[in-house]
Amino acid sequence: MSIVASRPRLPVAPYPASRYDVARVPSWQTIADPQWGELDMLPHREDWRLDRLGTRALGALRYNHFAIDGLRLRRTPRNLSRFDDPCYVVALPMAGASRNRIDRESIEITPGRIYFLHGAVSADIQPQGRYETFNLKIPTHLLKQRVASLPTAHAAELDGSNPRAELLGHHLRHAYRVAEHLGAGEASLLEGQICDLVALMLRGAPGTCCDDRSLVAAHKRRVLDFIAANHAMEGLTAEGIARSCGISERYLHKLFHDSGQPVMERLKELRLQKAKAMLVNPALSSLPVSEVAYRNGFRSLSSFSRAFRVRFGAAPSRLRGGG
Incomplete structure (x- = not known):
């Protein structure tokens, strides 16, 4: 043709x-x-x-x-x-x-x-x-x-x-x-x-409303939604998050540096909060602590326990026991 x-x-x-x-x-x-x-x-x-x-x-x-x-x-x-x-x-x-x-x-x-x-x-x-x-x-x-x-x-x-x-x-x-x-x-x-x-x-x-702040907010919302949906993915990295959200890794770090909490810290906080909710849930009392760790993206029980102690001031097992 x-x-x-x-x-x-x-x-x-x-x-x-x-x-x-x-x-x-x-x-x-x-x-x-x-x-x-x-x-x-x-x-x-x-x-x-x-x-x-x-x-x-x-x-x-x-x-x-x-x-x-x-x-x-x-x-x-x-x-x-x-x-x-x-x-x-x-x-x-x-x-x-x-x-x-x-x-x-x-x-x-x-x-x-x-x-x-x-x-x-x-x-x-x-x-x-x-x-x-x-x-x-x-x-x-x-x-x-x-x-x-x-x-x-x-x-x-x-x-x-x-x-x-x-x-x-x-x-x-x-x-x-x-x-x-x-x-x-x-x-x-x-x-x-x-x-x-x-x-x-x-x-x-x-009829449009488009400024730098709305773009930044949209990018950040997209990243947070992705983290919320994929926080349990073991080995999730900043590079992987940026690639999945269609932005560069450098820009990803800038988004969260400006908000005062690095993106990987935001991911870790979400994982720990999800794990804590599982530990205090009576319906999941028979679930081993190691399984709680793995279900929330931690590679090992030891790394999970250390991070949990730093964040909540107690071992995961203490929380499970009602402490």
């Missing part, structure tokens, strides 16, 4: 039109894929084309790339009900223009701009001739950790006047090129960085 774009071409795995039996479309036809959801399409010219439909994962994020000509697309409540995946889309149109209606908002999509669009509301996409776009689908919950109020639609120029938008656009393109070569931990780190850059671009957008 030949594709002419106003920007450098991005490599993508093409999905041939025949996969969807689109040659026999008399009117609206639904096309669907678990990777990118469901859309209705309607040809409005005899020489219509679905040139390309490609997708690539980056952690919990998903890149999509499609090129169409002579087709109108729509997303209806029925389409949305079949894919329970609330998301937003960051779009970088590459060629052509499209008049879109996202929920109740009208927006003209053209190359030279970056767009932030709600992906879990009704939409009507009306390309004006041949249209090609490259976008990234982001689960809504990842953005709500960072931005208090998300707009339905937002656009920013890529002409050098908006450095935040330029940074995001540049990062999206390069992350796409390396995505297939990354391990799970690296993809998770990049995923978090991209979400942070989206939040940065939205700073100052109408």
Whole structure:
């Protein structure tokens, strides 16, 4: 398939039109894929084309790339009900223009701009001739950790006047090129960085509330939630926590240094409090102290006992005995 774009071409795995039996479309036809959801399409010219439909994962994020000509697309409540995946889309149109209606908002999509669009509301996409776009689908919950109020639609120029938008656009393109070569931990780190850059671009957008303090609070909340869910994991390290939360280890330490308690101290405190609760629970009185230690991430009974004495001023066995 030949594709002419106003920007450098991005490599993508093409999905041939025949996969969807689109040659026999008399009117609206639904096309669907678990990777990118469901859309209705309607040809409005005899020489219509679905040139390309490609997708690539980056952690919990998903890149999509499609090129169409002579087709109108729509997303209806029925389409949305079949894919329970609330998301937003960051779009970088590459060629052509499209008049879109996202929920109740009208927006003209053209190359030279970056767009932030709600992906879990009704939409009507009306390309004006041949249209090609490259976008990234982001689960809504990842953005709500960072931005208090998300707009339905937002656009920013890529002409050098908006450095935040330029940074995001540049990062999206390069992350796409390396995505297939990354391990799970690296993809998770990049995923978090991209979400942070989206939040940065939205700073100052109408209806949003995004500042440095909200970003820091969101990062810290994400780390604390991860620790709470994984405190029993033996051998959990600062590096592992940072990688799982999509931030650098250096930034992780800075987050908790500023709060007065290092992150590993926060983890140890949680483990000790959980262990104490188990020790005083009558329903668990038959559980050996060593098992309590192991269930709360301690590698040995001796290291657990030492830490417990320092924190609570008594041996675990004394507490178990009601002391």
